Amino acid sequence: MRIFHLSAECYPIAKVGGLADVVGALPKYQNLAGLRAAVVMPFYNRKFVHENEFDTVFQGATLLGTRRLFFEILKEKTDKLGFELYLVKIPGLLDRENVYSYPDEKEQFIAFQICFLDWINWSGQTPDLVHCHDHHSGLVPFMMYHSNLYRRLAHIPTIFTIHNGQYHGAFGWEKLNYLPEIDFYKTGLLDWNGGINPLASAVKCCWKYTTVSPSYLQELSVNSNGLEYLFYVERDKGVGIINGIDTDVWNPETDPMLPENFATATVTKGKQKNKEILCERFALSADKPLIAFIGRLVSEKGSDLLPAAIERSIKEHGDKVNFLILGAGETATETSLNLLKKLHPQNVNVFIGYDESLAHLIYAGADFLLMPSRVEPCGLNQMYSMRYGTMPMVRSTGGLKDTVIDFGEEGGYGIRFEEVSVDDICVSVTRAVVLYKDSRKMQTLRKRMMALDFSWDRSAKEYINLYESLIPKI
Numbered sequence: 001m002r003i004f005h006l007s008a009e010c011y012p013i014a015k016v017g018g019l020a021d022v023v024g025a026l027p028k029y030q031n032l033a034g035l036r037a038a039v040v041m042p043f044y045n046r047k048f049v050h051e052n053e054f055d056t057v058f059q060g061a062t063l064l065g066t067r068r069l070f071f072e073i074l075k076e077k078t079d080k081l082g083f084e085l086y087l088v089k090i091p092g093l094l095d096r097e098n099v100y101s102y103p104d105e106k107e108q109f110i111a112f113q114i115c116f117l118d119w120i121n122w123s124g125q126t127p128d129l130v131h132c133h134d135h136h137s138g139l140v141p142f143m144m145y146h147s148n149l150y151r152r153l154a155h156i157p158t159i160f161t162i163h164n165g166q167y168h169g170a171f172g173w174e175k176l177n178y179l180p181e182i183d184f185y186k187t188g189l190l191d192w193n194g195g196i197n198p199l200a201s202a203v204k205c206c207w208k209y210t211t212v213s214p215s216y217l218q219e220l221s222v223n224s225n226g227l228e229y230l231f232y233v234e235r236d237k238g239v240g241i242i243n244g245i246d247t248d249v250w251n252p253e254t255d256p257m258l259p260e261n262f263a264t265a266t267v268t269k270g271k272q273k274n275k276e277i278l279c280e281r282f283a284l285s286a287d288k289p290l291i292a293f294i295g296r297l298v299s300e301k302g303s304d305l306l307p308a309a310i311e312r313s314i315k316e317h318g319d320k321v322n323f324l325i326l327g328a329g330e331t332a333t334e335t336s337l338n339l340l341k342k343l344h345p346q347n348v349n350v351f352i353g354y355d356e357s358l359a360h361l362i363y364a365g366a367d368f369l370l371m372p373s374r375v376e377p378c379g380l381n382q383m384y385s386m387r388y389g390t391m392p393m394v395r396s397t398g399g400l401k402d403t404v405i406d407f408g409e410e411g412g413y414g415i416r417f418e419e420v421s422v423d424d425i426c427v428s429v430t431r432a433v434v435l436y437k438d439s440r441k442m443q444t445l446r447k448r449m450m451a452l453d454f455s456w457d458r459s460a461k462e463y464i465n466l467y468e469s470l471i472p473k474i
C-alpha cells in the first residue's frame with residue numbers, strides 16, 4: 001500500500017510542535033507494519049538538508065495565479081528516517097529557514113500543495129491513498145476531486161488529520177485564482193464564513209477525517225474556532241485515533257540528550273541525577289518538588305494562567321515548591337514569567353525559546369509536568385513525561401482526558417483537574433506537594449506510569465485499518 005503523508009512539519013527536519021513529532025514517527029511505524037509510507041513536505045533551509053544527500057527526482061513548472069514557479073522534488077537518498085522523504089523546493093518561495101510566519105505564507109502552502117499534485121500527476125504516480133495533515137495541506141482533497149487538471153487522481157482516497165482545529169489557514173477570495181482551474185459552482189466546497197477555509201474544505205472533501213484523540217473528535221463540534229456546525233454536520237466522517245510516541249527517540253534508557261540514562265528499575269536514582277543537573281543549571285534546589293511546563297505560550301495551552309497560579313502557589317507553600325518553564329509565545333505571558341523569575345529567583349526559572357535537548361532533560365529531571373490546556377487535541381508532552389517517570393498534572397480535556405487517570409482512582413498515575421482556572425491549578429499544585437512527601441508512593445506511581453504503553457504500534461494499526469476500509473479491493 002503506497003501512502004503519501006503531506007505536512008508542513010516533520011521531525012527531525014523541521015519541528016515547531018507536536019505535528020512534527022507525529023509525522024516523523026507514524027510513517028516509520030506504518031512501514032514496519034508493511035506499508036510503503038512516504039512524507040512530502042516543503043523544503044526548509046535547515047541543518048538537516050545540509051547534512052544529508054538528496055536526489056532530484058522531478059523538475060517542473062507550474063502557475064500560482066499569473067506567477068510561473070519552477071520547482072524541484074528532492075528525495076533523501078538513504079531513507080534513514082524509516083520512510084522516503086520528499087521535499088518540495090521552489091526557489092524564492094520554499095527555500096527559506098522558518099516554517100511559518102512569512103507574509104506570503106498562504107502562497108507558500110498553496111504552492112506546496114499544487115507542486116505535490118503536479119508531481120504525482122505528471123510523473124504518472126498513483127498512490128493508494130493521500131494522507132493530509134492540518135490546514136497546510138487542506139486544499140489537496142478539493143483540488144484532487146474538483147480541479148480539471150487532476151482528473152487522473154480523482155479516484156484516490158484522501159484522509160485528513162486534524163492536529164489542531166483552532167487554526168484554519170483561511171484567506172480571502174481574491175486568491176482563488178491561485179488554484180488550478182475549477183468549475184465555478186464548486187467553490188462552495190472551499191467556503192466558510194465568506195472566505196476560503198482550507199481546514200473546512202478538507203473536512204468537506206476528504207473521504208474521512210481523523211482527530212488525534214477520541215475525546216477531541218467530540219469536542220470539535222462545540223469548540224473549533226467557528227467550525228462547530230461543520231463538525232456537527234460531518235460527524236459521521238470523523239474517526240478519533242490517539243497519537244503514539246516514538247519510543248526510539250523518547251526512551252530514557254538510551255536518550256543521548258540525557259546526562260544520566262535510566263530504566264524503570266533505576267528510576268529514582270536516574271531521575272534524581274538528572275534533576276540535580278537541571279536544577280544546578282537553573283539555580284533551583286533539587287530537594288524540592290519541581291513542577292515544569294513545556295510548550296508554546298499561547299492561550300490554547302492555558303499558559304496565560306501560569307504567572308498568577310505560580311505566584312499564588314509560592315505564597316501558599318512558602319519555599320516548598322519550585323517551577324521551571326520552557327516555552328515561547330505571547331509577549332504578555334513571557335513578560336509576566338520573566339518578572340516572576342526576578343521576584344522569586346529561588347523558586348522559579350524560565351527559559352524563553354525553543355530547545356529540544358533541554359526539553360528532554362526537563363522530562364527526565366522534573367517531578368511533575370503541568371498542562372493546564374484549554375484545548376489539547378492529543379498532547380504528546382504528558383506521554384513523554386510519563387515515559388520518563390514524571391507525573392502529568394493535566395486539565396481534563398481532549399487527549400489529556402484519554403491518556404491520564406488521576407492517581408486517586410483505581411490504577412491511576414497522574415493528577416487531573418476540571419477547570420482552566422488559577423484555583424484548579426493551585427489545588428493540583430497542593431496535591432503534588434503533598435504527594436511528593438510520600439516518596440514510596442511517588443516511586444510506585446512512577447513505575448506504574450513508565451510501564452504504560454504509548455507506542456505507535458497500536459495507533460499505526462488503527463490508521464492502517466482505516467486505509468484498508470477506504471481503498472477499493474480489486
Ligand SMILES: Nc1ncnc2c1ncn2[C@@H]1O[C@H](COP(=O)(O)OP(=O)(O)O[C@H]2O[C@H](CO)[C@@H](O)[C@H](O)[C@H]2O)[C@@H](O)[C@H]1O
Nearest residue numbers: 017018019163295327353354355356359376377378379380
Ligand atoms: N520551547 C520548546 N522547546 C523544546 N520543545 C518544545 C518547546 N515547545 C514545545 N516543544 C515540544 O513540541 C512538542 C509539542 O507537542 P504537543 O503535542 O504538546 O503540542 P502542539 O500543540 O504543538 O501540537 C498539536 O499537534 C499534536 C500532534 O498531533 C497534538 O498532540 C497537540 O495536542 C496539538 O495541539 C513536544 O515534543 C514538546 O516537547
